[in-house]
Amino acid sequence: MFNKLSNAIFKWEWVYYTYNVEEYTRIREKLITNGIKIKTKILNYKDTRKEVENGFQDSSNYLIRVQNKNVNRANEIINND
Numbered sequence: 001m002f003n004k005l006s007n008a009i010f011k012w013e014w015v016y017y018t019y020n021v022e023e024y025t026r027i028r029e030k031l032i033t034n035g036i037k038i039k040t041k042i043l044n045y046k047d048t049r050k051e052v053e054n055g056f057q058d059s060s061n062y063l064i065r066v067q068n069k070n071v072n073r074a075n076e077i078i079n080n081d
Helices: 002-009 021-033 068-079
Strands: 012-018 038-043 049-052 055-058 061-067
Touching: 012 021, 012 068, 021 038, 021 061, 021 068, 061 068
Parallel strands: none
Antiparallel strands: 012 061, 038 061, 049 055
């Protein structure tokens, strides 16, 4: 219930989406290190796998969202390499 209440008070917006777990981890750590609170959703389609060079890889989708007030800062952090 607290989660629903906090989402209603502090609106969240998706800022990053990837299929690559390493890329997701890198972006996640960049945001957290810079003081941005995040929420993550991992979509996993169990019957779907994508083909890669050495076989098959799970096709999970990683979505990161931040509070609306932090969207611009999060985008700057994500795009700053």
